[in-house]
Amino acid sequence: MANSLRIEELSAGYGAIQVLNGISLAVNDGETVTLLGTNGNGKSTLIKCIMGMVRPSAGSITAVIDDIKHDLIGKAPEQIVDLGIALVPEGRRLFPRLSVEENLLLGAYRPAARARIADNMAFCFEAFPILKERRTQLAGSMSGGEQQMLALARALMTAPKILLIDEPSVGLAPILVINTIDKIRELKDRYGLTVLMAEQNFNQAIRIADRGYVIVHGRIEFEGASREALASNDLIHKLYMGL
Numbered sequence: 261m262a263n264s265l266r267i268e269e270l271s272a273g274y275g276a277i278q279v280l281n282g283i284s285l286a287v288n289d290g291e292t293v294t295l296l297g298t299n300g301n302g303k304s305t306l307i308k309c310i311m312g313m314v315r316p317s318a319g320s321i322t323a324v325i326d327d328i329k330h331d332l333i334g335k336a337p338e339q340i341v342d343l344g345i346a347l348v349p350e351g352r353r354l355f356p357r358l359s360v361e362e363n364l365l366l367g368a369y370r371p372a373a374r375a376r377i378a379d380n381m382a383f384c385f386e387a388f389p390i391l392k393e394r395r396t397q398l399a400g401s402m403s404g405g406e407q408q409m410l411a412l413a414r415a416l417m418t419a420p421k422i423l424l425i426d427e428p429s430v431g432l433a434p435i436l437v438i439n440t441i442d443k444i445r446e447l448k449d450r451y452g453l454t455v456l457m458a459e460q461n462f463n464q465a466i467r468i469a470d471r472g473y474v475i476v477h478g479r480i481e482f483e484g485a486s487r488e489a490l491a492s493n494d495l496i497h498k499l500y501m502g503l
Contacts, residue, residue, distance in 0.1 A: 261326040262289040263344070263421040263454045265310070270319030272309050279305045281478045283319070287422070292448055292455040294465040294472035296490070298499060302478040303458035304350055307426045310456075311347050312337040325421050342370045346420035350427040350458075352411040356400025360391050363399050363410055367417030376419055384413040387447060405436035412443065422454045423447075429461040437464055444468060462499075466490050474499070 270283040279302045287293045297303050308314040310321055312335050321332040325344045332340055341347075346367075355363055364384060368377045385392035388409045394402065399410055408428060415423060425444065429437040445468040448455050459465040465472065466487045474482040474495055484490035 262324055263326065264289045264324045265345075265422055265454065265456060266320075266322050266324075267306075267310070268320045268322075270306070270309060270316050270321065272305060272314055272316040272319075274314075279478050280309070280316070283475070283478070283480055285473050285480060285483075287454055287456045289324075289454055290452055291470045292445070292457065292468055294469035294490075295456065295458040295475060296460065296462055296465060296472055296496070297458075297475035298460050301475050303460075303475060304426055305478075306475070307347065307424050307456075307458055310340075310424060311345070312340045323422060338370075341418060342372075344372065344419070344421035346415040346418045346423050348411050348415045348423070348425045348428065350430055352407045354399040354407055354410060354414070357398060359396050359398060360402075360410055361395040363414055364391075364417050367414035368419075370418055373417060373419040377417075380417050380419060384416055387416070387443070388413050404431050405433070405439065408432060408436070408440050409443070412440075412447070416447065416451075420453065422456070425455065425457040425459075427458060427460065429459060429464060437461060441465070441468055462490075462496060 265287040268284050271280050273279040283306060295303050305314060309316050323330050323332055330343055364381060368374060390406060391410060391413055428440050441464045469487055471486055472484050472490050473480050482493055482495050484493060490496060
């Protein structure tokens, strides 16, 4: 059954500060789409709008989950998670004084996930063996790379159909960025997830993206229909490569 996301003419901000201006994008069933942009251009605000954490001033956000269409505008974050949309937030946002296992269990609170806790936990430990080894360790005592694995695993404990990932490379050493991006691709392929990934690390993002968008000052300035189109775009050369 199909799972997709569509945003049309979305505008949003914080009080008098306008951040997003007429954003339109789509993530089709089974795709990995990257939202590229440097800091301060609206990537995280867009993710927060999708998750119901910021209410847009205009536009629409619709998700298709198992072939059923849902209007996300006006829904609370817990309602959106309950539909099958999970977020891996920027900075991981773990519970540092809880153990690895306790953090994972907190990810399984939605009804559809509660009945599958054992299976989902086994999958997370298979996907991230280090988490099984550290299941009793406090999350706050783990390295940045291990915390990113835990954040991904916690999202997977919700049994999502659509996965939103906000800046997975932030704060990680280059080799850990590569490993994290590879793991996102593996999880997406293995479980048929639909993925929207906001990222400023262009070279890593396009390794796994089917296509993508470039956001500049709250507007979509380029839509690349393939990773090749993204890699050859003049705007991306200017923003990321100094050419």
